Amino acid sequence: MYRISELASLVGLSRTALLYYEKLNLINGKRLSNGYRVYSDRDVQQVLLIQQLQSGGLTLAECKSCLESKLDKSVLRLRYNELEKEIKQKEWSLGLLSSLLGNKTSKPLHETLSKIAPDAHIDWLKVQGFDEKQALRIKWLSKDMNEHDKYMQDFMRVFETLESWGPNSKEDTASAFKLLSCNPKRILEVGCGKGNSTIVIAKLSNAEIVAIDNEKLALDELKGKLTLNGLNSRVTTHCVSMTELNFGDDKFDVVWAEASAYIMGIENALSKWKPLLKDGGVLVFSDLVWLTDKPSEASINHWKSYYPDIQTIETRKSQIGKAGYQLENTFTVSEQAWKDYYEPLQKRLNELAPVMKNSQAMFDIQNGVNLYKSHLGEFGYQFFIAKSL
Ligand SMILES: C[S@@+](CC[C@H](N)C(=O)[O-])C[C@H]1O[C@@H](n2cnc3c(N)ncnc32)[C@H](O)[C@@H]1O
Numbered sequence: 001m002y003r004i005s006e007l008a009s010l011v012g013l014s015r016t017a018l019l020y021y022e023k024l025n026l027i028n029g030k031r032l033s034n035g036y037r038v039y040s041d042r043d044v045q046q047v048l049l050i051q052q053l054q055s056g057g058l059t060l061a062e063c064k065s066c067l068e069s070k071l072d073k074s075v076l077r078l079r080y081n082e083l084e085k086e087i088k089q090k091e092w093s094l095g096l097l098s099s100l101l102g103n104k105t106s107k108p109l110h111e112t113l114s115k116i117a118p119d120a121h122i123d124w125l126k127v128q129g130f131d132e133k134q135a136l137r138i139k140w141l142s143k144d145m146n147e148h149d150k151y152m153q154d155f156m157r158v159f160e161t162l163e164s165w166g167p168n169s170k171e172d173t174a175s176a177f178k179l180l181s182c183n184p185k186r187i188l189e190v191g192c193g194k195g196n197s198t199i200v201i202a203k204l205s206n207a208e209i210v211a212i213d214n215e216k217l218a219l220d221e222l223k224g225k226l227t228l229n230g231l232n233s234r235v236t237t238h239c240v241s242m243t244e245l246n247f248g249d250d251k252f253d254v255v256w257a258e259a260s261a262y263i264m265g266i267e268n269a270l271s272k273w274k275p276l277l278k279d280g281g282v283l284v285f286s287d288l289v290w291l292t293d294k295p296s297e298a299s300i301n302h303w304k305s306y307y308p309d310i311q312t313i314e315t316r317k318s319q320i321g322k323a324g325y326q327l328e329n330t331f332t333v334s335e336q337a338w339k340d341y342y343e344p345l346q347k348r349l350n351e352l353a354p355v356m357k358n359s360q361a362m363f364d365i366q367n368g369v370n371l372y373k374s375h376l377g378e379f380g381y382q383f384f385i386a387k388s389l
Pocket residue numbers: 133136164165166167168190191192193194196197212213214215218240241242243257258259260263
């Protein structure tokens with residue numbers, strides 16, 4: 001037999017807690033003639049059993065019902081769901097701390113931040129010592145501070161030999177150019193890559209063209225093409241970020257951005273590039289949009305992670321209007337342009353597969369290509385030709 005203080009120390013509870021157990025009839029001490037309350041081994045076991053039930057999140061009253069076999073299953077289900085939610089939250093917290101410690105991928109954190117706090121996300125990356133180019137690449141490509149260098153090395157290895165870095169075709173570029181209402185004298189091309197569109201625009205116009213990109217490798221190839229085509233005198237290249245464009249008073253008739261404005265965000269680009277245009281100048285950009293009201297789950301999940309700001313054409317049109325432009329024309333980039341992009345990319349992935357096993361970048365790029373092959377039509381690139389008002 002145990003006195004209440006002995007029982008309390010055996011089960012790790014206070015005397016007051018045990019008196020409450022007693023009050024609820026969960027344990028039944030016997031009173032001795034001297035007035036002391038004593039408990040049996042059975043009481044000790046009863047308290048241990050109750051403690052087990054409490055560890056499932058049950059209150060003392062619920063433990064009592066459970067011991068009497070009267071507990072409604074819905075109460076258990078409720079506790080279960082609450083606990084499951086709590087565990088998921090804790091797992092997220094654990095993952096987050098682990099990624100901040102550099103022990104685990106920070107991809108989920110970056111995906112969430114890109115969606116809910118895109119500007120603060122970039123600023124935070126910069127504070128950690130990443131330059132703007134790296135910060136944007138973490139946001140769009142690696143989504144991981146800890147594995148970023150390796151990821152980008154693999155990513156560039158895949159793309160460096162490819163001619164096309166996005167779904168574009170000479171025909172679509174030419175169609176967009178022919179829809180211009182002006183005869184441009186000065187054109188700024190933003191994110192020109194290896195210059196597929198630059199060459200088309202240069203050949204279709206007599207304009208002076210400034211082509212910018214922040215990837216030197218791409219600009220070096222473009223320079224080679226310019227020489228081959230005798231276009232050096234009219235087209236100059238600059239390795240600079242699209243977020244830091246400043247040409248003073250030298251404004252442009254057209255700002256051209258194929259598959260690149262998304263990098264700084266469409267609404268941001270609409271407002272930041274407007275001052276670069278002359279009065280009545282035209283912004284031509286292409287952007288990935290939903291082409292259906294009911295995209296499949298596969299497409300939604302993919303773009304949630306790779307382009308969280310994907311919109312419908314109508315939404316983009318309204319943003320263009322709000323930013324002080326008048327939409328002059330819009331059309332969807334051909335499926336051929338996508339094929340010209342992903343078929344050579346698939347070939348390159350196949351070539352590199354044996355030597356780049358376990359590469360996260362390869363895995364992500366292949367997932368993208370798989371989606372283009374199976375779900376193109378639910379989404380696509382859309383050209384917007386918008387006059388600055
Ligand atoms: C999807 S590719 C499109 C290239 C080309 N316009 C096309 O349609 O094939 C995006 C391009 O933007 C460039 N880019 C990425 N971030 C940039 C930045 N901050 N400033 C300038 N160019 C950038 C990339 O190097 C790449 O060439």
